[in-house]
Amino acid sequence: MTDPAKVFFRDPSYDGQFTRTLNAAVVHAADLGEAFATARGVGKLSGGGWYDAWSATADRARVAADSALAAGDRVSARHAFLRASEYFRQAYFFIRSDVDDPRLQTAYRDHVEAFAEAVKLLEHPAEAVRIPYEDTTLHGYFFAPHASSTPRPTVVLPCGYDSTAESGWLDVPAAVDRGYNVLVFDGPGQGETLYVQHRYLRHDFENVLTPVLDWLLDRPEVDPAKVVLVGRSFAGYLAPRAATAEHRIAALVCDPAQPDLGARVPSGPAALAAAPVVRVQMRRNADRAEFFRARMAAHGIDSVREYFAELRRFTMLADASRITCPALMVESEHDFTAGGGPALREALTTKAQVVQLTAAEGVDGHCAGLGQQVWTGTVYPWLHRTLARSGRLLD
Structure with a gap:
């Protein structure tokens, strides 16, 4: 699959x-002028410039x-805190290979603190939450369109490989507004x-989502x-995997x-050479090393061979038939992680749809x-129709 059209950086x-x-500019968490000015000032990508x-x-x-x-300008303050949070997240993105790196720890803390300040200034209910999980708690945020305790539909958004609860803000306003x-x-x-x-x-x-839903469904404003x-x-792996065992879900969206x-890991004879080849690449290229070490x-x-073995555990197709809710799979053109939607649809026994979105x-x-906004304009009409067909009408 080819790369998407270049926006600014050649890499x-x-x-x-x-x-x-x-x-993030769509949700007031970035300014286009600030972002491009910062990009022009990065200089050499490798090293500390970013x-x-x-x-x-x-x-x-x-x-x-x-x-x-x-000065009493809550709107400007809210937007500026959101921008600060996003820029701090971006600052540490390419130094995640060592989770104890003082730069990462400082930027991550600032990312969270700036977002927490923005949350205090939102015009709709929002709160930081702690969700009981095993012998600890999970950090997150709960947002609502208004203060009424009337039960409403609720979108649950797990993080991705490198994201945070704070960066999940990108998907919050579209849902709250609806x-x-x-x-x-x-x-x-x-x-x-x-x-x-x-x-x-x-x-x-599923062993993470179940305690999350246990906590969530105790809230009176959640239907x-x-x-x-x-x-x-x-x-897009975590959600359908959890849905194979967790049947309190009315609809599933994967993007x-x-x-x-x-399936993305080399198998057969190629598997024997894969780890040594990647180790050579990592020695020769700092960006390649960061790519793999951040994921590990x-x-x-801390071993490439162990990492490949671990990824082979992240499969759920054999259990996909246990999913009981309708599902939408979104495939975007030039998305390097796309391609799994048709396979999941074929494995499901529930109503499922794959939507192809294009560069055009x-x-x-x-x-x-x-x-x-094209994405939200595709997903939320599907959600509304799906909830309506199942008798779970939106209020």
Whole structure:
């Protein structure tokens, strides 16, 4: 699959992450002028240029937020705190291979703190939450369209491979504006659960989602018959995997569906050479080393061979027939993780649909690229129709 059209950086990994920040402008968590000015100031990509440039922009946004708040301008303060949070997240993105790196720890803390300040200034109900999980708690946020305790449909948004509950804000306003509650949270191997608690990704995500739903369904403003699970990026595996065992879900959305991550790992004779080849690449190329080490860190693994073996555990196709709710699989043109939607649809016994979104309509790259409003305009009408057909009408 070819790469999406270049936005600014020649390297597709850096350009993809830059696009991710541009997306955040839709929800007031980035400014296009600030973002492009920062990109022009990055300089050499490898090394500390990326961290330094985005950290400096984040600091300026935070100062602007504090000044606006002191002046009584809550809207400007809220937007500036959201921008600061996103820029701090971007600052540490390419140094995630060592979760104890002081730069990562500082930027992650600032990312969370800036977002927490923004949450205080939202015009609809929003709260930081702690969800009981095993012998600890999971960090997240619960958002509602209004303060009424009338039960409403609720979107549950697990994080992806490298995202956080805070960066899940990208998907919150579209849902809240349509009358949904939203829960975003850090599971094992994500956000606080990784960077602070040092707990790692697990393939059996149903054992994470079940306690999350136990907690969620105790809230009076949540309609237990209208819980929607939306998995984007790596959560395109986590969400359908959890849905094989968790049947309190009314609808499932995967963008894209990634039902068998092990299929992406070399097998047969090629498997013998794969790990040594990757190790050579990592020695020769710092960006390649960071790519693999950041992912291994999320699994708590430091061996390429072990990493490939671990990925083979992340498969759920054999159990897909246990999913009981309707499902929508979104495939965006040039998304490097796409392609699993048809396989998941074939394995399901429930009503399922695969939607192909194209670069011609503005959807180009991972998780719809810059076409986020095209994406929401596709997903939410499907959700409304699905809930209506099942008798779970939106209020």
